Amino acid sequence: MTLLDIKDLSVTFNGTPPSPPVRAVDSVNLRLEAGETLAVVGESGSGKTVTALSLLGLNPPEPVCTTTGSLRLDGTDLRTLGDKEWRSVRGRRVAMVFQDPGTALNPLLTIGTQIADAVRAHERLTREQARQRTIEALEQARMPEPESRLRQYPHELSGGMRQRAAIALAIAARPKLLIADEPTTALDVAVQAEIMAMLRSLCVDLGMGLILITHDLGVVAEQADRVAVMYAGRVVESGPAAHVLKRPRMPYTQALLAATPRLDAAARTRLVSIEGQPPRLRDRAPGCSFAPRCPVAVDDCTAGVPPLAVFDGDHAAACLFADAPVELPAARPASAAASEPGPAPTTDGPSPLVEFDAVDLRYPVRSGALRRVTGHVHAVQGVSLRVEAGRTLALVGESGSGKTSLTKLLLRLERPSGGTVRYDGIDVTRPGPADLRRLQREVQVVFQNPYASLDPRLTVRRILAQPLRVHGLDSDEDVLVGLLRDVGLDSFALDRYPSAFSGGQRQRIAIARALALRPRLIVCDEAVSALDVSIQAQVLNLLADLQAEHGMAYLFITHDLAVVRSVAHRIAVMRHGRILEEGTAEDIYASPAHEYTRELLDRAPGRRDAPVAPRFSAAGDTGLSPTTTPASQHTNKERSPLWRR
Template sequence: MPLLDIKDLSVTFDAIPASPPVRAVDSVNLSLEAGETLAVVGESGSGKTVTALSLLGLNPPEPVCATTGSIRLNGEELRALDAKGWRSVRGRRVAMVFQDPSSALNPLLTIGTQITDAVRAHERMSRAEARGRAVQALEQAQMPDPESRLRQYPHELSGGMRQRAAIALAIASKPELLIADEPTTALDVAVQAEIMAMLRSLCADLGMGLILITHDLGVVAEQADRVAVMYAGRVVESGPAARVLEDPRMPYTQALLAATPRIDAAARTRLFSVEGQPPRLRERATGCSFAPRCPVAVDDCRTTVPELKVYGSDHAAACLFADAPVELPARRTAPVRGPEPAAAVPDGAAPLVEFDGVDLRYPVRGGALRRVTGQLHAVQDVSLRVEAGRTLALVGESGSGKTSLTKLLLRLEQPSGGTVRYDGIDVTRPGPAELRRLQREVQVVFQNPYASLDPRMTIRQILQEPLRVHGLESGEDVLTGLLRDVGLDSFALDRFPSAFSGGQRQRVAIARALALRPRIIVCDEAVSALDVSIQAQVLNLLADLQAAHGMAYLFITHDLAVVRSVAHRIAVMRHGRIVEEGPAEEIYAAPAHDYTRELLASAPGRHARTTADSPHSPHQERSPQWQR
């Protein structure tokens, strides 16, 4: 008997009068054995998270949301539970690590209080015993100095540390099933590898099942036993992870693999992107939902809904051509991005941004009166240059000082020492005209799209605000064009941020940053929340804007494959210092510092074999259509 058995699960939302209902999940069948990892992959809005919430009974009640089908956990039908029964399941038997740790953690309570309260809600134990369990959970989540973290609040932790605290909160009660919704999005590659190894170890030791919702196919290749690919609410391909990734039979799966940046690809290679956008579920197509975006679709694809059929051993796909799949051409033939931008400054000219011997220290407070007891050196003696028309990637673990350094350029922090200049302007003491220029020409895309968008404003108001402040055109065509650039339809303009998934919110944040056509954009994990198809579109868009306008990027990321595809130069930070800096090609070919070599060795999917490496299909004559 499987640990989890989902049969014909459908979730339909009908919250808007006089509008057709939305079938967010459509006849999904999944199963999971104890100790096994099932990866659920798909674009934003494909139904992954709604499926996961159904396992916790967290979907809205009827008539707003109707859920049908069967969900069995160790043979018990969960859909038959009442409210009290669901409370006994949530956290104790089924736990979830949500995509955004800031919204999952209570900002008014310390980390220790949240974990101990969660444990004592399900088990009878003293507060001292619960505190010991909290420390153990934080250690398992690779949290540094777990004892001291118990006394800290979520806002005192970095994004990666908050994610580790959220993971500790989920595993503290030792659940039978753990659902991890993008659990490593905010983590650097070294910690990402440690966290995933820890989750795998827990699955093996405790017999816990793991459902991993992710868009990172490198993580899927290395961590998952089986994979289910979702599109428009349906499972379109499933099977053993190695078999699905090496021999995908659904064109959508092939497209996701082709769009994934690879650490062994040529530097600044233009990424394959899936043309078009996912369908609006209120306007479901009569045939295959992927047909409008599929380059090998025929007329039958637009009139016939393909069934999910099994091919070979436990490998299922929903495609009319699944018995003779069309392979993608090798991605190594993808063209390298065009010539360097003409707007870039010549070698030896003054840089656009200059950090010169910069220090940043935060006071450390303690005791009942919260007096200053010491100082934390977030940035120590950092000197960097960002040239116009170039991309400098900042790489390093959580808490290494990357975001703190960029806050100095954005005037969100004052340096404790050294200087920060933008195009000759002292950023710490600009005049009125210089300040207005800084506000327009220096833009930022923050790591957390949930916190960077005002929940009381519509997307139209969010995009119009910077344009109106600077006296620029903010008409319908301008706003629609900005959304189109980041893969969203104009229907999003009159909706609020709460109506979108995390990846879709991040696209809105990127569109807002692009609105003023700045000279430099600080991208703080700007594409980490995006699924691979939209990630490829956005990275290609950023490269095109750089080539056309000489725009510069200060790119903070933990994804070394993304760095490979965008960066001209790389600076590796650790403990507030730059430990290595130089041209991207040189650092990838021959890293000089041990920490850089450790990061490269830890990159997920580095040794994974994808469709692009497999021999050409006998149907190769149709493959060039994928390149349009």
């Protein structure tokens, strides 16, 4: 039975004259059966989230935004609903897990109160019944110790736990349609697998439909029944997941697959990034929107918009070459220069740039009317680690394992309860004025949450220029534009505020800010988890190039083991505040010694029967037309002027 039927949906944001209107969604057609999972993939700004918000009636009203087309949910035309009717639909019939759980949860209410209120808004339940439903929802979302979480506020939870609370909030009222916008971005692989299995079971048991908005093609391969690929507001390919991922007919879909890191690739493999950037929707060129970036585009591609042509029964693609698809390149190993830093280590081994020596970190637990300390939470316990210059140490583990707490000690955001933390011989807990200024310049961080790490009152120009001016560096237009270009953004972003960007675009701005001071060490706390695979490949290649050319070191925190394989020299596996296993990336992946490490690798999405990135053969081994050059192959002179100094 068809649960959702979207026909010819278009969403246009009407700008203030003389600004032209922007069509964010253009003639989208989608359908979803009860109990089915539809994955919607595409780069940031492709229209995925705007399409989802249309199903909740959350797009701005007329005349700011114009929505046309048909949205039928279980036989009801959602576009005919009034405000009162929408309130009965949201949460009960349609619910959404938003990309950023920090802004989706009310910081003034406990987790238990928020979920119970959502249930009682749609059902007549007693307080005790609502409490039990809340605990049940938290258990379904795999929240550890669910009863104790009822009294906690969002800020008391880790990023992964906040995401689980947001999922529990969405499923508590048992909706017929659940929209999950990047629901597993902040989750480790173990919890990610459990959450996706839970959502699949709900689809089967309750007949619930799931729209999964994600950039993780490994998750798509394992969880989705159908896939819709969006680009520049249009659906450019759709069909059964097995058909779309194993035999893509649209060059854009092939490029996304080629850019995806793989667990079975060689260590520190250079990723294939997509040349160019998505078009600005207000300046959309005629014809196929992907033509300026497409390696096989011909003059006819710009003559008109190619329609969705149907192949193999239910597989549709909008491309002139869809009937005989070409192939794009698979990832290739990095060159020796790109994978290894410049200076060779000495016989005695290089001195560590960062050293954690038997570090402990305990947080006090307060209770009672006087808020006395009644215990401690051991976030970090006896950790000893080294980060060497020009090397990447990846720190992996589940949410709440202490990874972020450990890095906060290095960043002087917490003081250790025991042990020492040193950076290039400096005790970071007691630096002198000169050492402190050096630390502030040479150690930069990209935080996990791009929504909270950028000042909403500053334009991107001021965000990038401010650290440069503080440290007396050049902050002219060329430098700022070069920084944006390095992370896949155009110069038009300089005079806009963070609120004008998607989560992935905000994270690119945060990465550009971290690169601005030419640091010796960057702490990347889930730095690429919010990025779509094409930009992720571009950023990871950039980080590898800068490491090779400038000896930059990275402390890389992530739950994505495929990304770890493509960047890390050494890996440390952390759980419950302790290091369980440490070694070279090659050894950890080839023969993990600890059972927990083996479990993480086994649960990684896409490990089994992952979609194989197709190879491109129509225009040579490079996978690009003779007139284009991959961004990842730019020489140092072609990069930001900042790196030429």
